[in-house]
Amino acid sequence: MNGPTKPLLQVHDLYKAFPLSSGISLMPGRAKGPTVKAVNGVSFEVDRGQALSLVGESGCGKSTVAKLVTGLHRPDAGYVSINGTNVTELSGRRQLRPFGRRLQMVFQDPFASLNPRWRVGEIIAEPIHAFSLAASRADVSRRVEELLIQVGLSTADAGKYPHEFSGGQRQRISIARALASEPEFLVCDEPTSALDVSVQAQILNLLKDLQDRLGLGLLFISHNLAVVYHVSDLIGIMYLGRLVEFGRADEIFAQPQHPYTRLLLDTIPDLEMRGRSRAPISGEVPNPISPPDGCVFNPRCPLARDVCRTELPPMVTMPSGTSTACHAVANRWGTSEAH
Amino acid sequence: MTAEPAVMSDRPGESSRSTPKVRFLESDLFRSFRRSPAAILAFGLAIVFIVLALAAPYITQQNPYDPASYDIMVSNLPPAWMAGGEREFLLGTDDQGRSLLALILYGLRISMFVGVLSIALAMSFGTVFGLVSGFLGGWVDVVMMRIADIQLSFPPILVALLIDGIARAALPAGQRETLGLAVLVFAIAVSKWVLFARTVRSSVMVEKRKEYVDAARLMFRHPAAVMFRHILPNTIGPLMVLATINFAMAILTEATLSFLGAGVPPTTPSLGTLIKIGNDYLFSGVWWITIFPGITLILLVFAFNMLGDWLRDALNPRLQ
Numbered sequence: 001m002n003g004p005t006k007p008l009l010q011v012h013d014l015y016k017a018f019p020l021s022s023g024i025s026l027m028p029g030r031a032k033g034p035t036v037k038a039v040n041g042v043s044f045e046v047d048r049g050q051a052l053s054l055v056g057e058s059g060c061g062k063s064t065v066a067k068l069v070t071g072l073h074r075p076d077a078g079y080v081s082i083n084g085t086n087v088t089e090l091s092g093r094r095q096l097r098p099f100g101r102r103l104q105m106v107f108q109d110p111f112a113s114l115n116p117r118w119r120v121g122e123i124i125a126e127p128i129h130a131f132s133l134a135a136s137r138a139d140v141s142r143r144v145e146e147l148l149i150q151v152g153l154s155t156a157d158a159g160k161y162p163h164e165f166s167g168g169q170r171q172r173i174s175i176a177r178a179l180a181s182e183p184e185f186l187v188c189d190e191p192t193s194a195l196d197v198s199v200q201a202q203i204l205n206l207l208k209d210l211q212d213r214l215g216l217g218l219l220f221i222s223h224n225l226a227v228v229y230h231v232s233d234l235i236g237i238m239y240l241g242r243l244v245e246f247g248r249a250d251e252i253f254a255q256p257q258h259p260y261t262r263l264l265l266d267t268i269p270d271l272e273m274r275g276r277s278r279a280p281i282s283g284e285v286p287n288p289i290s291p292p293d294g295c296v297f298n299p300r301c302p303l304a305r306d307v308c309r310t311e312l313p314p315m316v317t318m319p320s321g322t323s324t325a326c327h328a329v330a331n332r333w334g335t336s337e338a339h
Numbered sequence: 340m341t342a343e344p345a346v347m348s349d350r351p352g353e354s355s356r357s358t359p360k361v362r363f364l365e366s367d368l369f370r371s372f373r374r375s376p377a378a379i380l381a382f383g384l385a386i387v388f389i390v391l392a393l394a395a396p397y398i399t400q401q402n403p404y405d406p407a408s409y410d411i412m413v414s415n416l417p418p419a420w421m422a423g424g425e426r427e428f429l430l431g432t433d434d435q436g437r438s439l440l441a442l443i444l445y446g447l448r449i450s451m452f453v454g455v456l457s458i459a460l461a462m463s464f465g466t467v468f469g470l471v472s473g474f475l476g477g478w479v480d481v482v483m484m485r486i487a488d489i490q491l492s493f494p495p496i497l498v499a500l501l502i503d504g505i506a507r508a509a510l511p512a513g514q515r516e517t518l519g520l521a522v523l524v525f526a527i528a529v530s531k532w533v534l535f536a537r538t539v540r541s542s543v544m545v546e547k548r549k550e551y552v553d554a555a556r557l558m559f560r561h562p563a564a565v566m567f568r569h570i571l572p573n574t575i576g577p578l579m580v581l582a583t584i585n586f587a588m589a590i591l592t593e594a595t596l597s598f599l600g601a602g603v604p605p606t607t608p609s610l611g612t613l614i615k616i617g618n619d620y621l622f623s624g625v626w627w628i629t630i631f632p633g634i635t636l637i638l639l640v641f642a643f644n645m646l647g648d649w650l651r652d653a654l655n656p657r658l659q
Contacts, residue, residue: 072553097559105557113550117572130558177554 006084007045008217009103009185014042014068014078016061020289036288038064040241041078046234048184051211051218053228053249055264056238057285062221063108065238066189069219070105071096082185101131104178106207108190110170114162120173121158124148127181147176151206168199175206185217192227204231226268229253237261240288240296243315247322257324259301295327303328371653378653381645388639392451395444403437403445403608411436415625431627433616439627442608443635449609450639453520454589457527462582464528465535466571472536473543474566484540487533495530495592502526503601519604523596527589538581542574576654584647587640594636610636 017035038061046052054062067073069080071087079088087099104127107113114123124144127133134140145155151172162170171191178186188207192200208231211218222228228235228249235252237245237260245258256262283300286292292299298308307327316330317323324330372378391398401408414436417424424431430439472483493501506522546552547570555565590610596602597611598618605612610632617629 070557072556093559093561100557100559103557105554107550107554109550113554115551115569115573126555126560127558130560174554181558 006081008048008050008083009046009069009219010081010084011045011065011069012043012078012081014039014065014080015076016064016068016073017076034289037241037291038288039068039075042238042241042243043078044234044236044243044246046185046217046219048217049211049215050234051208051220051232052234052236053220053222053232054236054238055222055225055228058223059240059285059288060238061241062223062238063189066105066187066219066221070103070187071100097131101127101181102183103185103187104181104183106171106174106178106186106188106191109194110167110174111162111194113174114170114177116162118162119158120148120160120162120165123162123173124158124176124180127177131181133181143180144176147180150179150210151176166199167195168203171195171199171203172206175203175210179210179214183216185219186211187219187221189221190223191220193223200227207231225264237264240285240291242296242325244297244326245322245324246315247320251320251322255320255322257318257322257329258297258326259303259328260297295325297326368653372649375649375653377645378649381642381649384638384642385646388447388451388642391444392447395441395448399438399441399444401438401441403442409435409437415620415628417625418627430631433613433628434620434625437608439613439631442613443610443632446608446610446613446632447635447639449520449603449607450590450593450611450636453523453527453593453603453609454586457524457531457589457593458582458586460524460528461531461585462535462578465532466539466574466578468532469536469539470543470566470571470574473540474547474562474570476544480540484537487536490529491533493530495527496595498530499523499526499592499596500599500601502529503596519602519607523593523602526596527592530592531585531589534581534585535578538577539574542577543570546570546573580647580651580654583643583650587643587647590636590643591640610639 015037016039017037020034020036040061042061042065044052054065056062064073068075071080075088079086081087082099082103085099087096090096090099114120118126121141121144124147125140128140128143134143141158144158148155148157153169153172153176157165157169157173162173165173174191186207191207192203195203204227207218207220210216211231218231220228220231225235232249235245235247235249236243237252237258239260245252245256245261252261253265256265286296286299292309294310295301295304295308295313298304301308303326305327311327313325313327313330315323315325318329372382396402403409409432413425413428413432414434416428416432416436418431418439419426419429421431428438428440430443432438433442468483468487472480472487490498503522503526506518510518543566552565552569555569560569593602593609594611594614597609598615600615603609603612605615613632614629614636617625617627617632621629
């Protein structure tokens with residue numbers, strides 16, 4: 001695990017549960033009420049210049065992972081490390097600030113992520129001020145103009161307010177703000193899900209382009225496998241708070257192993273009509289308050305057997321490099337390869 | 340002035356950047372204002388009252404605070420257009436021979452001064468209270484909001500009477516007159532701040548969950564900076580509505596307290612004290628001492644209530 005070079009971002013066995021009753025109990029040591037286990041033992045690594053996409057249906061915990069990685073939430077267990085430093089152990093603004101600079105975020109809702117009362121120039125300049133990255137006022141505005149051009153906006157836009165822009169343009173502003181502190185890692189929480197399809201591609205291309213140019217590490221959260229295909233080097237499929245499949249993007253698209261991944265891939269519209277038979281996902285995501293026993297996917301899985309209803313499948317790495325948590329898949333490989 | 344926007348737009352770099360004036364004229368708020376006759380009327384009325392109050396010494400020669408400027412021999416004169424009225428006293432005189440017009444103008448000053456000051460005090464305290472309570476949440480929020488609830492369970496008039504009574508008992512006789520106004524302002528502010536605190540808190544609870552606050556947190560900005568620079572500007576809309584409507588209510592409370600004898604010292608003319616003085620003479624046929632200040636009070640409160648109502652509708656995105 002501790003190789004000679006530390007991965008840029010390492011996420012180890014994260015757990016996060018949210019209490020269901022948001023009210024305040026009168027007991028000081030409050031009795032543990034029911035919780036939603038949003039993230040249940042998620043681990044992965046992302047290196048410089050790599051893009052990892054976490055994909056799953058809504059409620060699978062992918063956004064929570066993004067918030068755990070950025071530090072907006074604290075994990076119940078597990079840790080996040082950046083360049084080999086365990087950030088979860090740190091506390092206080094003074095200790096965390098240097099890491100905050102290296103890891104920034106692009107948010108899902110371009111209408112809520114920009115303060116409506118601030119000018120675009122002020123919004124983009126905020127990280128520059130917050131991390132003391134410019135010596136003078138002139139430096140700040142020069143940097144802001146540079147960033148605006150970098151994301152495809154014009155320098156005159158600095159004086160405008162967010163409501164004067166469309167969703168796609170706002171997302172560009174959001175990206176400019178995230179880049180203002182010269183981060184090494186960018187977390188994008190469904191950055192295109194609120195946008196028109198025609199604009200989605202532009203934003204994705206911009207992100208991909210910036211990632212290549214700046215050598216950024218990227219964590220891309222999405223519910224749409226089709227969207228992430230062009231952006232990602234790695235893909236993690238999440239279901240009900242767990243990673244069920246993890247591997248190289250091309251491998252996963254070419255040879256999806258986990259039945260859930262296959263079902264997700266089947267939902268992508270296929271213009272060429274290759275005539276592959278489709279098995280649409282039936283049923284709904286189970287209630288995360290009381291997830292099913294065994295494999296969490298078993299109530300919807302076409303391959304489910306008795307073992308799936310009792311035992312949680314471990315992550316098994318296949319020769320292709322893809323890891324999958326599925327009894328059926330493990331069995332198939334287990335017969336040819338000694339387990 | 341008319342040429343200015345054209346000149347601005349001719350400049351290449353400046354073309355897309357709108358000036359503050361143009362931005363205001365094109366704003367939804369101004370457009371909604373132009374379309375609402377009630378808002379224009381209320382706004383005009385409010386401006387008239389503000390000008391009258393500020394320009395009182397220039398409109399009338401008589402100063403009700405200076406006994407040398409009035410004459411008890413002309414007391415209880417009816418308005419100028421009635422038999423026995425004099426042109427010098429357009430709205431008649433009171434029991435001490437003071438011109439009612441001068442009294443009303445100076446009374447407006449006191450009433451609006453008390454209104455502005457008490458609302459400013461209530462708003463600043465309530466805003467900070469609500470901001471901290473809503474932003475920190477958890478136990479702090481529970482304790483702070485229960486304090487506010489306790490405050491809210493006392494009727495405003497009762498709170499004001501209580502504070503006035505305490506001040507009267509505690510202060511030496513000489514200072515009562517000078518501190519009377521301060522006590523009044525304080526009493527009204529104490530009875531009003533909870534409204535502001537609750538409104539700000541509810542706005543903060545909504546705003547603090549928005550992603551721009553998360554973005555600020557990722558920059559590890561100081562919580563105070565997040566509160567005051569990010570969240571506070573987004574709670575201004577409902578605050579302005581509340582301030583406008585409660586300005587009218589504060590003037591009404593001032594009048595009520597003064598009428599009850601607990602507010603402005605009786606020697607100081609405010610709309611409330613004038614109505615009180617006139618009330619003693621109402622049944623002897625001297626109706627003008629009460630009626631004219633009463634009408635002024637009604638119009639003043641009406642104007643600011645209308646303005647607040649319009650502002651609430653104009654700022655409500657669901658009604659647009």
